[in-house]
Amino acid sequence: MEEARKIPGWLWPLVGAAGVITLVVIGLNREPAEFDPDTPEGTVQMYIGALVDGDFQTATSFWADEGCTPISTIPTRGAPEVSVSLVSVDGNDIQANVVVRITEYSEDPLGGLYEYEEWFTLTRQDGTWKVRQPSWPYYDLECEESP
Amino acid sequence: MIALGPILFLVVVGGLIALGVKAWRRRGEPEHEGGLDLIPYLLLALAVGVAGFSLARLARASLTPDRLAGRPIGEVAGALAGLVVAGPTAYFLWRLQAKRRKRFPRNPGWPIYLAAVEVVFLTTFFVAVGQFADALTSNALTPQWTDLIVYGGIVAFHWWAERREPPHGDAGELPRLVGSAVSVVALAVGAIGTLTWLLSEAYESLGGTVTVPEPAITLALTLAAVPIWAWRWLPSWRDQSSVFRNVYLSGLTALSLLMTTGAAVTIVAVLISFLFGQAGPAERHFSAYPAALSFVIIGGALWIHHRRRIGIGRGGALRGYHYGMAAAGLAALVGFTVALINLAFEPRLAGSDTGEALILLGCSVLAAGLVWTWFWRKAQAAPREEEIRALQRRMYLLGMAVITGLTAAGALIASLVVVFRALLGEGGDMSDSLRIPLSLTVVSGLAAWHLFTHVRADGAQLRRTEVRPFTVTVICSHPGHLSALFPNEATVRVLYRADDSGIIDATMAAAIVAEVDGSSSLVWVDDSGFRVAAAREL
Numbered sequence: 223m224e225e226a227r228k229i230p231g232w233l234w235p236l237v238g239a240a241g242v243i244t245l246v247v248i249g250l251n252r253e254p255a256e257f258d259p260d261t262p263e264g265t266v267q268m269y270i271g272a273l274v275d276g277d278f279q280t281a282t283s284f285w286a287d288e289g290c291t292p293i294s295t296i297p298t299r300g301a302p303e304v305s306v307s308l309v310s311v312d313g314n315d316i317q318a319n320v321v322v323r324i325t326e327y328s329e330d331p332l333g334g335l336y337e338y339e340e341w342f343t344l345t346r347q348d349g350t351w352k353v354r355q356p357s358w359p360y361y362d363l364e365c366e367e368s369p
Numbered sequence: 370m371i372a373l374g375p376i377l378f379l380v381v382v383g384g385l386i387a388l389g390v391k392a393w394r395r396r397g398e399p400e401h402e403g404g405l406d407l408i409p410y411l412l413l414a415l416a417v418g419v420a421g422f423s424l425a426r427l428a429r430a431s432l433t434p435d436r437l438a439g440r441p442i443g444e445v446a447g448a449l450a451g452l453v454v455a456g457p458t459a460y461f462l463w464r465l466q467a468k469r470r471k472r473f474p475r476n477p478g479w480p481i482y483l484a485a486v487e488v489v490f491l492t493t494f495f496v497a498v499g500q501f502a503d504a505l506t507s508n509a510l511t512p513q514w515t516d517l518i519v520y521g522g523i524v525a526f527h528w529w530a531e532r533r534e535p536p537h538g539d540a541g542e543l544p545r546l547v548g549s550a551v552s553v554v555a556l557a558v559g560a561i562g563t564l565t566w567l568l569s570e571a572y573e574s575l576g577g578t579v580t581v582p583e584p585a586i587t588l589a590l591t592l593a594a595v596p597i598w599a600w601r602w603l604p605s606w607r608d609q610s611s612v613f614r615n616v617y618l619s620g621l622t623a624l625s626l627l628m629t630t631g632a633a634v635t636i637v638a639v640l641i642s643f644l645f646g647q648a649g650p651a652e653r654h655f656s657a658y659p660a661a662l663s664f665v666i667i668g669g670a671l672w673i674h675h676r677r678r679i680g681i682g683r684g685g686a687l688r689g690y691h692y693g694m695a696a697a698g699l700a701a702l703v704g705f706t707v708a709l710i711n712l713a714f715e716p717r718l719a720g721s722d723t724g725e726a727l728i729l730l731g732c733s734v735l736a737a738g739l740v741w742t743w744f745w746r747k748a749q750a751a752p753r754e755e756e757i758r759a760l761q762r763r764m765y766l767l768g769m770a771v772i773t774g775l776t777a778a779g780a781l782i783a784s785l786v787v788v789f790r791a792l793l794g795e796g797g798d799m800s801d802s803l804r805i806p807l808s809l810t811v812v813s814g815l816a817a818w819h820l821f822t823h824v825r826a827d828g829a830q831l832r833r834t835e836v837r838p839f840t841v842t843v844i845c846s847h848p849g850h851l852s853a854l855f856p857n858e859a860t861v862r863v864l865y866r867a868d869d870s871g872i873i874d875a876t877m878a879a880a881i882v883a884e885v886d887g888s889s890s891l892v893w894v895d896d897s898g899f900r901v902a903a904a905r906e907l
Contacts, residue, residue: 235460242427242452249431249445254438267437274438305439310507327443 255308262318262344263311265351269342270306270322273359286345286352309339318344318351324358406478409466414485416459421490421523423451428515470534480536483544486527491548491597494520495555495590502589539611546617548601553621556594557671561663562587568659579656610686618679619689625671627697632664634736638729645728683751685761691744692765698741699769703776703812705733710808716801754834757827766827770820773813780809841885842904845871845894851878856887870896 254271257264265284272280309321320342327336340358344351430444470479497516504513531544566584573579606614635657643654679686709730712723748762756762783806791799840860843851846869852861871894873881881892881899889904 231464235457238456238460242424242449242456245427245431246445246449249427249441252431252436252440254436254440257437263437270438305441305443306437307433307435308437309435322437325441325443327446 257308260350261311262313262320262342262351263308265344265353266320266322266342269353270304274304274306284353286347286354313344316346320344406466406469406473406476407481409462409469410478410482413459413462413466414482416455416462417486417523418489419451419455420459421519423448423455425516425519427452428519429513432515433513467534474534475538477538477540479534480538480540480543483527483531483536484540484547487524487544487547488551490520490523490527491551494524495551495593497521498589498593499586502585506583506585540613542606542611542613545601545606546613549598550617550621552594552598552601553671555590556598557667559587559590559592559594560667561660563591564663564666565660568662572656572659576652577655578650578653579659610684612685615685615689618675618686619693622672622675622679622686622690623693623697625668625675626694628668629665629672630736630740632661632668634732635661635729636665638725638732641732642725642728645724683755688748688759688761691748692761695741695744695748696765696769698737698739698744699773699816701737702734702741703773703809703816705730705737706812707805707808709734710812711805714804753830757831762827766820766824770817770824773820774817777810777814777817780806780813784810837887839885839887839889840904841890841892843873843881843892843894845873845892847872849873849878850875851881854878854882855885858887859885866895873899 254267257267259265259268269281269284272278272284304324304326306325307323309323310319311321312319321339322342323337323339325337342357343354345354346352426444427448430441430448466479466482470476494517497513497520500513501517527544535541536544562582563584566582566587569579569581573581639655639657639661643651676690679690681687709727712727712730715723748756748765784803787799787802787806836856836858838858838860840862841855842862842864844864844866846866848861848863849872851873852859852863855861873894877894877899881901884890884901885892891902891904893900893902
């Protein structure tokens with residue numbers, strides 16, 4: 223009777239493998255969340271999305287300071303093969319801080335992952351949120367001197 | 370050609386695995402209780418660790434709804450790689466060790482493995498509790514709830530396995546002790562933080578100025594740690610106390626008393642400096658009180674509980690507690706005295722107010738001296754013969770003597786460097802450079818001298834009380850009750866005289882035993898009394 227009720231040993235790895243496969247499928251099929259573009263997190267999402275797509279022209283349109291150009295045209299921390307998740311949003315109607323966690327992964331299989339948090343400070347200008355510089359991934363900028 | 374690389378890799382790895390399995394099957398039966406089994410359990414712990422952290426990473430990447438851009442390919446790939454290697458390894462080793470545990474149930478590998486898993490995953494579980502509470506109550510958008518489930522699940526699974534197959538042997542208590550230690554630390558941190566928040570609110574409402582801490586993390590830690598600590602520590606233990614439990618009890622009791630004493634010293638010093646006018650505005654001056662009072666209350670509660678568990682019998686736990694406190698008191702006494710001397714004689718260029726710091730250091734020196742004297746006197750009042758053989762006393766005396774001796778020697782070298790530089794014509798005023806090394810040489814040297822004196826005295830007493838077998842050869846007509854008066858380590862031989870002039874009565878027997886005094890001897894008895902001569906040790 224005891225033997226009949228006993229769960230077979232092969233069932234546990236099968237359940238574990240099924241759970242892992244489910245998680246992998248969910249993870250790979252998840253699209254990024256859609257935040258309201260009129261919110262600080264939505265602005266940061268569009269800014270990072272433009273950078274990841276290589277559309278630097280669009281990315282610079284989110285900058286608060288006009289007339290600045292990055293000294294180098296590539297991100298300072300390796301290739302833009304990144305996934306970005308939101309950590310926190312804090313602020314008021316004029317200024318906001320958005321913290322994100324950025325994970326870069328190397329093409330080298332033994333290169334591993336490089337994970338870090340970045341802070342974006344945003345200001346409200348003409349009814350839209352703008353990213354104040356310097357911020358990821360451009361820390362070195364040259365700005366035109368204001369007249 | 371393209372597929373040649375992976376095929377070669379698979380052949381090499383497969384060959385290595387096949388060789389390993391073959392060697393494992395050929396290894397034969399171990400002679401003694403299956404060996405220590407530590408290496409398979411170490412590999413199992415590594416595999417479980419890699420699998421657990423990979424699973425947590427995979428769950429975090431897949432389930433937390435916070436993604437702004439990109440897909441979590443990197444996280445998923447890394448976690449999957451870890452799981453593919455560590456998961457089957459952990460499963461294989463788990464089943465293998467489960468079979469071996471049935472044959473050799475007293476091997477120490479099982480409790481050591483459980484303790485290692487508990488220390489890692491219970492700690493990460495409490496960290497996850499803190500992060501979750503912080504995310505819930507702050508502006509963070511995504512609480513990492515998956516970490517809570519994965520780490521909590523691993524801990525719960527091992528508790529279930531421990532309950533199903535309780536570990537035996539001397540190390541059998543380790544998993545519970547490790548769980549108790551991790552949870553009591555989380556409980557203390559949580560309770561102190563929560564109480565500090567409550568007292569800070571009260572202090573602020575009374576008109577004081579203080580930074581009120583956020584209570585979310587500490588409250589969550591307290592709520593999570595209390596049931597776990599109660600489950601791991603409070604249920605009854607085996608009757609006989611083990612070495613591990615003695616170390617745990619004495620260490621925790623000493624630490625909680627040190628915590629309480631340190632906070633109490635701060636409270637007293639703040640009050641004295643206020644009374645002596647060495648303070649700023651009153652509402653700000655006492656701002657250390659909420660935190661200090663919390664330390665006193667929680668530290669005191671922990672001390673009362675664990676001190677009661679030690680009991681009054683002078684066993685290993687009580688000795689460890691007494692000598693631990695004496696060591697901490699002596700170390701603090703040396704350190705605070707040097708700091709006080711340095712501050713008192715520090716040259717001041719202009720009006721720097723060191724009164725508050727001097728009062729705090731003065732109180733600390735007094736408290737450290739009191740603690741050391743109190744516990745050292747308790748140790749000295751214990752029955753000597755047993756005490757000087759105790760491992761805790763030897764560790765205290767020798768360990769502290771070496772530490773203070775080396776400190777004094779190092780400080781002396783530093784002092785001499787200053788002196789020689791001045792003698793060789795370099796450097797100006799020596800007094801400033803000499804203040805710390807010289808005071809450290811003197812104070813630490815005095816402590817070392819005191820400790821080495823007791824090391825020597827203990828050694829001498831140990832030699833005196835050392836029990837050595839000896840042989841007494843008695844030449845007499847009748848020995849009476851002589852052999853009954855000698856201690857057990859004596860071997861008494863009697864050579865009978867042919868006459869009646871050497872009979873030993875009770876008075877003479879006592880005198881012979883006293884004169885022999887534990888040394889191998891020849892005793893001659895005749896009608897004039899007895900004579901004792903030293904004999905060669907056999």
